[in-house]
Amino acid sequence: MAMSESVGWKALLAGYGEPGPDPFPLPAYSEFMPAPRLGRRPYGEPDVDLFAEDDPFGWRISEAEQAWELAPGLAHIAREVYASLLSLGQGREEHLIRGHLGRNLASNPYWPPELAAAAGHLGHERFVALLPLALARTQDDKGRVRWTLFGSSEHGPERAFWRSFTAAAGAGEGDAVAFLSRLLREAYGENAGDATGLAALGFRILPSGPHHPQSEWAEDPPSWAARFSVGDDGPFDDVRYLLTFRPFASLPEDARRRYLAGDLHLLPFPGSLAFWGMPTFLRLAAELPAAMQLPLLRLTRRYRGPGIRIPQSGWLHEPGPEKLVRELHDAYMGETFTRTHRWDRVHRHDDELAVLTRADKVARVLFSTDLAAMGLYDKPMARNAQLWTSDFRRVLDGPQANAEEIAAARDRVLAGGTFGYRFLYPAMRVGGHEVVWHRPLAAFVPPGANTPTVLDDGPLGYLAAAPDEAGGEGVELFPRLLRRLLERAAVTEIRRRNGGAHEAANVLALAAAWRGLGERPLPRSFARRLLKLAKDETVEAWIEALPAHTTDPHAGRRVREELEALLEPASTGADGSRLGSLTYDSTATRTFEEAYWGDIATLAHGRYLTKDNADCVLDPVTRAHEPHDRRDLEELGDYLIGRHRQAIAAAGMAGKALCGELPFAWRTDFPFADFGGWLANHEGKAHERDIVVVIPGRDRRHAVVLADHYDTAYMEDVYDTSKGGSGARLAAHGADDNHSATATLLQAAPLYLELAKQGRLERDVWLVHLTGEEFPADCMGARALCRALMERAMVLRGQDGAVDLSAARVAGLVVMDMIAHNRASSPYVFQIAPGDGPGALRVALAAHLANEAWNALAEQLNATPERRGRGPGTRSADPAVIPPVAEHPRMRGEVRLHFESRSSLYNTDGQIFSDVGVPAALFMEDYDINRQGYHDTHDTMENIDLDYGAAVSAIAIETIARLATVKAGHRAPGTEET
The missing domain is CATH 3.40.630.10 (Zn peptidases)
Structure with missing residues (x-):
């Protein structure tokens, strides 16, 4: 497909990257950390890794992202979310889902009183979740661009699941049946095998219809789902597993009765859908973009370690001149924040939160320009935050705010009250579009366990690219998990070995340089300088020894052959002299x-x-x-x-x-x-x-x-x-x-002037x-x-x-x-x-x-x-x-x-x-x-x-x-x- 055909990611980049008269805001990163620009940077060339010319709707996910960020990150998020979700489902004390005085669940159609009354008495429940997460790559002060949790999908509870199994996603009935069969096998011990087996087990699908709190969340299942479909009139007597995202309060009475009696398994667990029925955040969503991400985000703690990054959210209280007293339970509060900056005396890929100890009040972090508050390297962070009142009204949308709006928010907070907040680092951008990955988190809790099991090969969802301008056309893309031999071996076979982390990084560095330089063989001397090796170790010796660093000798030999193909023959290596x-x-x-x-x-x-x-x-x-x-x-x-x-x-x-x-x-x-x-x-x-x-x-x-x-x-x-x-x-x-560099420019000028004078430039x-x-x-x-x-x-x-x-x-x-x-x-x-x-x-x-x-x-x-x-x-x-x-x-x-x-x-x-x-x-x-x-x-x-x-x-x-x-x-x- 020619680049001129503006569909998919090509539509996002059409006309992008040409300098022109339009303003190009570029604030200090210490004042506003911007979104990473992917696919093509404004002044740069097309990305050689993210998109494939013959796949206009694909978004490639590298092997390193899969192994080092997404897999451990999803497992970590599942543990965080299930800590609250299990408490809710088992009828134990829980704060973060219920909210202050239970207001998040008041009139919540996904958790009506009859379901709440049964909590802790549903012995057959495996707490299956198909939670659509909002993920995006974000940038931080160390230049690290990593997958980050934004929260629950603001597109509703079911779209990410159904769109995982469509032709555009490169998947269909076979993939859906395989996933559902695995889910039933691992969570319930059932052996379906195929679509016929699923049906024989009593598996059915009940479409949601117009029952979600927001009409745009309605999503019809793909055509392949018709063979499993059941209507509101049932019958439900032979149904044992019902896949539905419909609010529990809107389920047919017979289905509700059978579930509460333990005769029917609802997929997913109906309590896992409660995030989309919270009247508090639904009210906030009318004023603050993507506020429906917040219900799930609030269940997680700030995290900057290996895996998926999680920004801090919580509630802060300022007494103000009237000495107001807060009413919220301690479980909701997050009154302090540990700042990081690019001058931290930590190594680049360290978890700063495990090293840094200084914490400041959140309000001070967000707004204060007092010299003592800023120290030598900090500034107010309000541009990278959102705030709302205790009655869920917007106070500040930092990424979109101007100076006057920031000042007004500061005055509002310092006047006193309790305010919700989240730190928000903008999602990745392609061209003029913000891109968010809506990916289901598929998990369940085995009998007798207290922690979830995550299905790593679960549905992948889709990426939504939203334009800046109102009324602009959005684009949907679909994840493509790369499985290249060399890169996959690096993050699995090599990485697993003792000391294999930097060996894997070496392999990835060579592969990245080869692709970036037009897939031309690399000069061996250049390859050597890309590698982290002992001082006198040669690239040839390193490649020869690499099979010993793999768990599979055959895979190691394949890696060695692949690496040799990236390099110029030894006899033709570039010689600078x-x-x-x-x-x-x-x-x-x-x-x-x-x-x-x-x-x-x-x-x-x-x-x-x-x-x-x-x-x-x-x-x-x-x-x-x-x-x-x-x-x-x-x-x-x-x-x-x-x-x-x-x-x-x-x-x-x-x-x-x-x-x-x-x-x-x-x-x-x-x-x-x-x-x-x-x-x-x-x-x-x-x-x-x-x-x-x-x-x-x-x-x-x-x-x-x-x-x-x-x-x-x-x-x-x-x-x-x-x-x-x-x-x-x-x-x-x-x-x-940096006078060592300034002196270089002073000494360089006469040399370049002489070259110009000779006509050699x-x-x-x-x-x-x-x-x-x-x-x-x-x-x-x-x-x-x-x-x-x-x-x-x-x-x-x-x-x-x-x-x-x-x-x-x-x-x-x-x-x-x-x-x-x-x-x-x-x-x-x-x-x-x-x-x-x-x-x-x-x-x-x-x-x-x-x-x-x-x-x-x-x-x-x-x-x-x-x-x-x-x-x-x-x-x-x-x-x-x-x-x-x-x-x-x-x-x-x-x-x-x-x-x-x-x-x-x-x-x-x-x-x-x-x-x-x-x-x-x-x-x-x-x-x-x-x-x-x-x-x-x-x-x-x-x-x-x-x-x-x-x-x-x-x-x-x-x-x-x-x-x-x-x-x-x-x-x-x-x-x-x-």
């Missing part, structure tokens, strides 16, 4: 090292002190410790502009190359009046800016970008009073974070000094650049007026963050961390080949008199004393894909570029979250390793040179085919 270099003659020199050191020292230890965008913070403690009462970012930016303009003039490129600023205002939904930088923007006294150098190539329609950030972070050891700090917010010197080179990466600005410069690219508003303000660059498209980007600290435990390792998408992988491959070329040259240069026998570099704490000449290091640039636990992309501007679809890769040292010298008083020259930093700097410069000089029309590593 044979590609030559464009810049190493200038950067692999002592002159470069000395200039690089000097620039870092000037930026970190010169006159620029207040270098956080929020400076100067206006609290008394900070004001007492600040060196002066002005922000130095303006002066620092002017210095950078001056340096670049000097380089342009020295190269004779005045009037051709240019340096200017991309100006913008710092705007937020919350007032941060204690941040002097924010306040100056708000009052129109200052603005923010990215600084951009444009060096022209032949094709002005495309550009490659080398970027840094030039602000610095607040020092944790100065702020933290528990560790002897004063509580002041003072900006760090920032030698490593095929496309433009942009050097971009991004502002505001650190808190509280939070990737502000990267977000501004992405907005300018998407809105076609890339207009620089220069000394000769405005220059419009909006017609240019970024074909590749390298962003550097902390590149000059050599980790003692893994020396001379740095990370090349590509974002998501094929373009980012091509940038990473170009970077890897530049690294290979550097290593080959370093070996040669280390044999010269200048470097021979010098050994590794040493440090100097004195900015005025340059470390002595050392050997050029052999660098190990590890390619860490965006989903890898070792990738630090999430904690940098790189995450923004990746999410928007700009083909970007991060250069960063082997980041140690616990080291001294990160966001503290020791981020000075004492922690700079000159040999290491100069090498990473040189490789970054060479990478961009390669991307910029490849001939138009040739597909080369890191470039788009033009």
